[in-house]
Amino acid sequence: MLLALIKKEFLALIRDVHGLAALFLMPAIFIIIMSLALKDVYSPSTKALPYAVENRDSGQLADNFLAEWKKRHGSPQANSASWKDEVRDGKLSYALIIEKNFSRELAAEHPGSEKQLRLIAEPGLESSAFTANNAELIMIANELRARALLSAARMSQRLPQRSSQRSLRSGAPDESVPVSALAMIDTERLSAGSRPTAVQQNVPAWLVFGMFFVVASLANLFIQERQCGALTRLASLGVPTSVMIWSKALPYLAINGLQAALMLAVGVWLMPLLGGDALSLAGIHWGALMLVLLAVSMAAIGLALALASLVRTHAQASALGPIVNILMAAIGGVMVPKFIMPEVMQRLAEFSPMNWGLEGMLAVLLRGSDMTGVLLPAAKLMGFATIMIIIAVVFFRRRAN
Amino acid sequence: MLEIRDLSYCYPDAEKPSLTGVSLNAGRGKILGLLGPNGAGKTTLISHLSGILQVQHGAILIDGSPLAVVRRKAPTRIAVAPQEYAFYPMLTVKENLECFAAAGRLGGERKRRRIVECLAFSRLERFVKIRAERLSGGLKRRLNLAIALLPEPELILLDEPTVGVDPQSRAFLLDAVKMIANSGAAVIYTSHYMDEIEAIADRVVILDDGKILRDGTLDELLRDGVAHMRLAVEGVPADEMNALLGRYGKVESVGEEWRVTLAHDRTPAELLAAVEKLGGRLKYVEFGRNNLEQLFMALTHRPLRD
Numbered sequence: 001m002l003l004a005l006i007k008k009e010f011l012a013l014i015r016d017v018h019g020l021a022a023l024f025l026m027p028a029i030f031i032i033i034m035s036l037a038l039k040d041v042y043s044p045s046t047k048a049l050p051y052a053v054e055n056r057d058s059g060q061l062a063d064n065f066l067a068e069w070k071k072r073h074g075s076p077q078a079n080s081a082s083w084k085d086e087v088r089d090g091k092l093s094y095a096l097i098i099e100k101n102f103s104r105e106l107a108a109e110h111p112g113s114e115k116q117l118r119l120i121a122e123p124g125l126e127s128s129a130f131t132a133n134n135a136e137l138i139m140i141a142n143e144l145r146a147r148a149l150l151s152a153a154r155m156s157q158r159l160p161q162r163s164s165q166r167s168l169r170s171g172a173p174d175e176s177v178p179v180s181a182l183a184m185i186d187t188e189r190l191s192a193g194s195r196p197t198a199v200q201q202n203v204p205a206w207l208v209f210g211m212f213f214v215v216a217s218l219a220n221l222f223i224q225e226r227q228c229g230a231l232t233r234l235a236s237l238g239v240p241t242s243v244m245i246w247s248k249a250l251p252y253l254a255i256n257g258l259q260a261a262l263m264l265a266v267g268v269w270l271m272p273l274l275g276g277d278a279l280s281l282a283g284i285h286w287g288a289l290m291l292v293l294l295a296v297s298m299a300a301i302g303l304a305l306a307l308a309s310l311v312r313t314h315a316q317a318s319a320l321g322p323i324v325n326i327l328m329a330a331i332g333g334v335m336v337p338k339f340i341m342p343e344v345m346q347r348l349a350e351f352s353p354m355n356w357g358l359e360g361m362l363a364v365l366l367r368g369s370d371m372t373g374v375l376l377p378a379a380k381l382m383g384f385a386t387i388m389i390i391i392a393v394v395f396f397r398r399r400a401n
Numbered sequence: 402m403l404e405i406r407d408l409s410y411c412y413p414d415a416e417k418p419s420l421t422g423v424s425l426n427a428g429r430g431k432i433l434g435l436l437g438p439n440g441a442g443k444t445t446l447i448s449h450l451s452g453i454l455q456v457q458h459g460a461i462l463i464d465g466s467p468l469a470v471v472r473r474k475a476p477t478r479i480a481v482a483p484q485e486y487a488f489y490p491m492l493t494v495k496e497n498l499e500c501f502a503a504a505g506r507l508g509g510e511r512k513r514r515r516i517v518e519c520l521a522f523s524r525l526e527r528f529v530k531i532r533a534e535r536l537s538g539g540l541k542r543r544l545n546l547a548i549a550l551l552p553e554p555e556l557i558l559l560d561e562p563t564v565g566v567d568p569q570s571r572a573f574l575l576d577a578v579k580m581i582a583n584s585g586a587a588v589i590y591t592s593h594y595m596d597e598i599e600a601i602a603d604r605v606v607i608l609d610d611g612k613i614l615r616d617g618t619l620d621e622l623l624r625d626g627v628a629h630m631r632l633a634v635e636g637v638p639a640d641e642m643n644a645l646l647g648r649y650g651k652v653e654s655v656g657e658e659w660r661v662t663l664a665h666d667r668t669p670a671e672l673l674a675a676v677e678k679l680g681g682r683l684k685y686v687e688f689g690r691n692n693l694e695q696l697f698m699a700l701t702h703r704p705l706r707d
Contacts, residue, residue, distance in 0.1 A: 001503045001504060001506065004499060004500050004502075004504065005500065005504065007496075007500070008489060008492060008496070011489075011491065011492055011496060012489060012491050012492070015491040015532075016491070224490075225489070227485075228485050228486055228487055228488070228489075228490070229483045229484075229485035229486075229487030230488055230489060232451065232453060232481075232483065232487065233481070233483065233488075233501065233504075233548070234501075234504050235451075235452065235453065236451040236452050236453070236476065236479075236480070236481050237477060237501065237504045237505045237506075237552070238452075238472070238476030238477065238505075238506070239504050
């Protein structure tokens with residue numbers, strides 16, 4: 001019985017050309033367009049990113065550096081002792097580590113080769129934000145070093161020495177003295193995982209978005225069945241509600257699986273051919289990826305079933321499905337990256353199932369998380385799916401009566 | 402086979418009940434014609450039998466057992482061919498039959514045999530590979546019927562099965578319904594076409610406003626028309642005719658036709674003799690038998706129902 005109903009569902013799907021186009025083409029086109037469009041022009045605000053500071057230097061220049069950084073980026077998170085875990089999990093965007101000889105080396109004419117200032121970013125920090133922070137770090141350090149060298153030069157004016165006199169005559173430090181602090185600065189991402197390119201960011205986002213698009217397709221078929229009396233007929237033949245629900249859920253789970261495979265393939269193989277960056281799946285935890293995909297799929301199917309049970313007409317389903325999807329995407333950080341949203345919106349994003357899915361996908365694809373790393377978003381999605389399915393069953397029975 | 406006793410049902414938030422004290426019987430091998438204007442309560446009654454609505458008051462028994470118990474044990478003993486095309490338009494005729502056969506727990510050889518038999522019964526063999534959405538209205542009706550017959554139900558409800566079909570398909574469907582009854586199933590047939598009910602029903606129930614107005618064989622129901630006369634007369638002014646006919650019963654004038662419901666102590670012969678004595682020439686006269694439509698309209702009156 002179940003197999004026959006599943007077969008019916010597949011046949012209905014295959015013959016719904018528009019629905020299929022929306023399921024497969026739409027997210028693929030979104031990935032391509034958005035990834036290419038945002039490749040170079042992504043210019044996020046880095047001001048609101050949460051960060052930690054570990055200052056091992058008691059010198060004045062370290063304090064000056066931190067004061068300048070705070071002026072530009074606000075205060076660091078109070079609890080910075082466990083910054084490593086928090087950065088790895090993406091709770092902090094980055095940590096600044098000032099080594100104990102920072103002040104001395106920054107002011108030295110010939111600093112040593114050891115790195116004195118480190119920025120360690122979370123694995124999923126957007127490339128543009130990472131680059132912008134890196135540039136700012138160098139700029140502030142250079143400025144402090146220039147002032148320090150100038151100050152030293154003024155000192156040497158009072159205690160003349162050959163080299164200092166030369167520097168003063170030319171109006172600049174000694175040519176053999178490096179002005180840039182670049183050699184002292186190191187910026188890196190915490191994990192050895194994939195480099196977060198536009199593709200690496202966009203594929204998870206639009207994949208989650210595309211998977212939720214089964215909502216419109218499933219809801220419309222459901223309403224068609226209800227309106228023509230086929231569902232009533234199935235019920236009068238004694239088909240249990242649970243079988244009806246599963247006969248819908250299982251084919252769409254397969255559809256979501258196909259969508260995921262297609263979207264990942266677009267990222268891995270098609271994007272490089274189009275001149276974009278390739279999606280890297282190297283070293284990811286496949287079990288965690290499967291868990292997140294399954295949870296996203298269940299949430300999408302649950303939402304579709306609930307929506308289909310709540311609305312009465314095709315028109316309602318056609319309008320409401322995409323609206324709910326787009327709203328969840330807009331709120332959930334799919335259309336607009338969460339980190340550039342105002343704080344209130346960032347809080348709101350945490351209530352969007354798409355955001356849970358996106359966080360789970362980013363954890364796997366960018367932070368190299370394993371099962372435990374995606375357990376929370378997966379649990380949220382499964383919980384959401386359960387609630388939606390309960391709503392669907394209750395309203396399905398109520399509508400039937 | 403089917404016995405409905407004092408069935409009443411009121412939808413939540415409805416001002417008045419949809420069914421009030423409905424009692425009727427349907428026997429094996431017989432066709433029960435169910436007549437009623439829109440909103441009479443037919444759909445509510447069918448919804449009970451198809452298991453969509455639970456009994457609030459009264460009882461529905463199948464061979465003496467409560468319907469709910471029978472439906473739990475063997476839901477396919479009762480089948481409904483709804484008014485809508487209750488199948489999947491994007492599936493072919495055969496795919497639809499396979500889907501609903503499986504839903505009705507048919508499997509293996511029996512499933513294959515029933516699909517072949519139902520295709521043959523509804524003469525759909527030539528259309529097995531055609532998608533249902535591309536079938537004509539008549540073929541869709543036949544598919545609707547074929548699906549209902551798949552599990553070999555003992556009681557089948559056909560809700561307006563001939564709506565929107567051509568006369569040939571209609572004749573075919575009516576013959577098919579008779580064959581279903583002849584094969585031993587109990588059939589409940591609802592229609593707004595009175596001639597269909599007259600042609601095939603062994604017993605007729607007229608339902609209106611949730612209540613049964615008449616329940617009997619066609620002969621029993623139409624026998625009520627024995628007191629009605631319809632006549633057209635030339636050569637007598639209308640006011641004189643009205644005065645004359647008024648002495649014999651209740652008079653109604655429709656165009657040139659006079660309709661008289663004879664008083665108990667009057668006979669048609671007396672009335673006709675009086676008309677001739679007045680110098681009237683009879684153009685036509687009908688007496689002795691109502692048709693179902695007249696009875697239906699007389700019972701349910703003329704106001705539109707929706």
